[in-house]
Amino acid sequence: MKKVEHVEHLEITGISADGKGVGRKDNLVIFVNQSAPGDILDVKIIGKDKKFLIGTPQFFHKKSPNRIIPFCEHFGICGGCKWQHIDYQSQLKYKEEHVNANLKKLSNMPIPDSEPILGSVKTDHYRNKLEYTFSNKRWLTTEELASEIPPSGNAVGFHIPKMFDKILDIEQCHLQPEPSNQIRLALKQFAEAHELSFYDIKGNHGLLRNLIIRTTTTGEVMVIVQFGEDDEASILSVMNFLNEQFPSLTSLLYLINLKKNETLYDQKILKFSGQDFISEKMGDLIFKIGPKSFYQTNSLQAHELYKIVAAFADLKGNELVYDLYTGTGTIANFIAKSAGKVIGIESIGEAVQDAIYNSKLNQITNTLFYAGDMKDMLSGEFIEKNGLPDVVITDPPRVGMHKNVIDALNALNPPKIIYVSCNPATQARDLDLLKEQYEMIKTQAVDMFPHTQHIENIVLLKLKNHA
Secondary structure: OOOOOEEEEEEEEEEOOOOOEEEEEOOEEEEEOOOOOOOEEEEEEEEEOOOEEEEEEEEEEEOOOOEOOOOOOOOOOOOOOOOOOEOHHHHHHHHHHHHHHHHHHHHOOOOOOOEEEEOOOOOOOOOOEEEEEEEOOEOOOHHHHHOOOOOOOOEEEEEEOOEEEEEEEOOOOOOOOOOHHHHHHHHHHHHHHOOOOEOEOOOOEOOEEEEEEEEOOOOOEEEEEEEOOOOHHHHHHHHHHHHHHOOOOOEEEEEEOOOOOOOOOOOOOEEEEEOOOEEEEEOOEEEEEOOOOOOOOOHHHHHHHHHHHHHHHOOOOOOEEEEEOOOOOHHHHHHHHHOOEEEEEEOOHHHHHHHHHHHHHOOOOOEEEEEOOHHHHOOHHHHHHHOOOOEEEEOOOOOOOOHHHHHHHHHHOOOEEEEEEOOHHHHHHHHHOOOOOEEEEEEEEEOOOOOOOOOEEEEEEEEOOOO
16 A cells, blocks of 8 residues: 555545544545544545555545534543534434444345434433543643643543553543532542542552442442552542542442452452442332442433333243343343243353342342353253243343354244344344344344444344244
8 A cells, every 4th residue: 555644635425333434535445533424624644554544634625514513622532422523313323324234234134124213312421330540641732742831640531542551631521420520520639639649550550540430310329449559548538538528429439459450340349438339220120230230321221222122022921031141130120020031141140149139129029040151051951941932132242142152042943032232243243143043023223322333233033934
C-alpha cells in the first residue's frame, strides 16, 4: 500500500461494526473516527493496515444531516459514547442495519421480517454501574502540555483507548444518575487535599486505585473503593469521609488489592457501613445485587428486553425451560411464573448463589440452578436427571456459544430456542450451525447502550416440522 497521509473530499457512506464512519477513495477503504454517513470531509490518516486506513476529521466540506452537537465535554477523547455526534433515531437505524447485515451474511437462514428495533427508555443517565480508575498519570491535552503552569497529574476517570496507563480525568459523566459524579469529585478533592497517593499503574503502587458506583431505580447506592496499599489510617480516613459526606449510601464497601490487575472477583470485599448488597426492582420482582454480581447495566431497558424474551417464549404454564448462561437468574426468575419449571445454568458459582437467593426472595419455588462450565453441562446424565426442555433460552457472552453447546442443542431438539445476544456477528455464526434443524421465526434488536455501537438482538427459533 502506498503511503497516504491526507485524503481530501472523502464521502462517508456507511458505519463500521466498531462505530467508525466508512468511506472509499482510489480503491482504499478508510475508517474515520467521529464521522457520520453524509459527511464530506478532509481526513488525516493516523493508522493503516494492509487492507484499510484509519483517519480523523480535519475539515468538513459538508456535514451529515444526522449530525448533532455532542452533549459531553469529554467526547472525542473518552472511549465511551462514541456516537454522541449522531442523532438517536439515526443511531437506531445504523444498529438495526448492522444486525440485519450479520444475519443475512452469516446465519444462512431465511430471515423473517424483523420487529422494529426497540430504542432505550432513557438515552442518558441509563447505566446502573460505573467503574472509575485513580491514576497519577492523567491524560494531558495539547493545551495543558503547552501551558506554563503544570497541571495536576492526578485523575479519576476512564482509560484512554489503547493507552492502558493514561486516565482521562472526568469532570461530568452523563451515563449514571447522581450521586455518581458528586461522589467521584468529592473523593478526588478530599484525596488531593490530604495528599493521598493516586495509583501508578506501571509501578503498581499508590493508595487509591479504583472506585465502583452501583445505583438502582429504587434510589439505592453502593460504593466500592479499591485500595492499592494496606495503609489502615489512610483507608479509615477515606471511608469515614465518604460515610459522613454521603450518609444516605445503602452500601459502603472496600477492598485492598495488592495484585497487578483491578479485577475484584478473587478479592475479599469488606463492609464499612450499611448493607453488603443493594436491591433492584423489576416489575413485581426484587433482585439482590452484591459487589460481584452481574446485572444488566441498563435496568429499565433490561426490563423491556425480558418482556420480549417472555413474549417470544409464549409460555403456557407447564413447560420445562432451560436458561443457559443464566447469570444471577434474572431471566429465569422473570419467566418462572409462566413456566412449569426453569433450570438455570451458569459457570460462576457466586452468580448461581445470587440466583438461588433471588428466587427465595421472590418466593419462586419452580427454579433450579446449577454451576458448571456450560460446554460440559448438557450431558446425557444431566438431561436424564432434569428432563428434556420444551424451551431453551440462551444469553451467552460476546464470544457466543461453545460448539459443544450448539451440538447439544442440535441433539436435544428443543421445540423452541430464544437466543439473546450482545454480538450479532457471533449470534449469526451460531445460527448457521443450527440451520439444519431450526428456522428463524422472529428477530428483534434492542438498544441497551445509546450513543455506542453496541446492540442486543433476540432471535426466536423453532424446530422444523414440529407441530
